[in-house]
Amino acid sequence: MKVPQEICVFLLSLSSLGVIYAVNNMPSLQDPVSILVVGAVVLAAMFVMVYYGVRTNPPQDPLFYVFAVFSFTCVIDLVIALEEDDYVSGFMEFYMKEGEPYLRTAFGILMCYWDGTVHFALYLLMVRRLANKQHYRSVGLFWVGSLLINMIVFLPGNVIGKYGSDIRPAFLLNLPYIFVPIWAAITLFHRPRELPVVPADKVESEQKKWLWQRPVDSVLLIFLLGAMVFILFRGLVVLECPLNACFLYIYQYEPYLKDPVAYPKVLMLLYMFYGLPLLAAFTYGLVKPGCTWMLDWTLFFAGGVAQAQWSHIGGSLHPRTPFTYRVPEDTWWPVLLLNLALALGPQLLALRCHSSPEFFLKTVPPGQANQEKKRN
Numbered sequence: 258m259k260v261p262q263e264i265c266v267f268l269l270s271l272s273s274l275g276v277i278y279a280v281n282n283m284p285s286l287q288d289p290v291s292i293l294v295v296g297a298v299v300l301a302a303m304f305v306m307v308y309y310g311v312r313t314n315p316p317q318d319p320l321f322y323v324f325a326v327f328s329f330t331c332v333i334d335l336v337i338a339l340e341e342d343d344y345v346s347g348f349m350e351f352y353m354k355e356g357e358p359y360l361r362t363a364f365g366i367l368m369c370y371w372d373g374t375v376h377f378a379l380y381l382l383m384v385r386r387l388a389n390k391q392h393y394r395s396v397g398l399f400w401v402g403s404l405l406i407n408m409i410v411f412l413p414g415n416v417i418g419k420y421g422s423d424i425r426p427a428f429l430l431n432l433p434y435i436f437v438p439i440w441a442a443i444t445l446f447h448r449p450r451e452l453p454v455v456p457a458d459k460v461e462s463e464q465k466k467w468l469w470q471r472p473v474d475s476v477l478l479i480f481l482l483g484a485m486v487f488i489l490f491r492g493l494v495v496l497e498c499p500l501n502a503c504f505l506y507i508y509q510y511e512p513y514l515k516d517p518v519a520y521p522k523v524l525m526l527l528y529m530f531y532g533l534p535l536l537a538a539f540t541y542g543l544v545k546p547g548c549t550w551m552l553d554w555t556l557f558f559a560g561g562v563a564q565a566q567w568s569h570i571g572g573s574l575h576p577r578t579p580f581t582y583r584v585p586e587d588t589w590w591p592v593l594l595l596n597l598a599l600a601l602g603p604q605l606l607a608l609r610c611h612s613s614p615e616f617f618l619k620t621v622p623p624g625q626a627n628q629e630k631k632r633n
Contacts, residue, residue, distance in 0.1 A: 379403075
């Protein structure tokens with residue numbers, strides 16, 4: 258009986274529990290340099306095991322090996338989060354002390370939860386689709402957006418935050434999680450889109466509608482405009498704008514934005530300088546028909562915002578965050594609802610684009626359409 262590849266990857270990922278438990282009980286491997294070497298050797302060994310494990314029926318897509326190896330590290334991240342929240346013990350004490358101590362922060366813990374659950378599920382899903390020769394480009398764009406935005410916030414936050422003077426050699430183990438997703442993003446963006454077959458007359462009819470004839474798009478446009486204002490405002494807040502509204506917000510609503518770990522500040526700046534132009538482009542895409550790029554970039558953005566908001570919301574409420582930087586109880590609901598809306602909006606936009614993509618498809622030029630009719 259042939260075992261599905263996603264089951265094999267899942268079982269292989271669980272072997273990480275034995276690896277980290279063994280290293281945790283070997284004091285000779287617990288200095289900073291040894292941790293870097295052991296981490297690099299384990300990742301290389303995992304790649305070799307996966308490569309030789311499928312050599313009789315090698316996958317045509319090289320991203321299969323990425324999903325398999327990263328699944329292994331997902332389990333490690335989940336254990337880190339569970340251990341830091343005191344659900345398990347005896348696995349990662351050595352790594353927290355001499356490897357990456359900044360993972361003890363609320364942001365680090367929430368990031369590990371996301372990687373150990375959402376990313377892990379996405380890897381298994383993409384492996385299953387690969388094994389069944391099905392398309393996974395849409396899922397891949399969501400994943401690569403999530404992982405890239407996570408690392409773009411996480412790595413600079415480590416360097417400029419309060420843990421900047423406590424960077425250990427194990428920090429270099431994060432580099433594959435920057436370069437590999439960049440390569441994966443380039444690969445996925447260059448692959449053909451998974452577009453449904455839509456009659457040309459339906460596309461033309463949908464694209465003739467004005468915005469007020471598309472109520473869902475109208476609501477999404479209002480969300481995008483509101484999100485742009487909110488993102489710009491919070492960017493000014495972390496840049497220490499002297500306006501009274503900024504001062505009031507950071508002290509009475511989201512003091513987490515001035516947490517010395519620096520992750521919230523990096524995220525707000527990332528939103529302002531990169532998310533804001535992208536949201537502006539989305540508003541154009543909802544008004545101008547035929548913007549096929551909306552199908553890709555809304556997925557990428559949805560993945561990034563989902564992960565970022567998970568870590569940001571959770572970090573602002575987590576007990577590991579000092580009390581003075583947590584969201585005050587009397588403003589808890591407004592702040593939570595605003596952040597949830599910012600997290601949910603891009604998901605709904607991506608869902609709208611893919612569930613009914615007629616407005617975003619390219620129309621067939623009249624001359625070409627007449628030629629097709631003559632051929633038929």
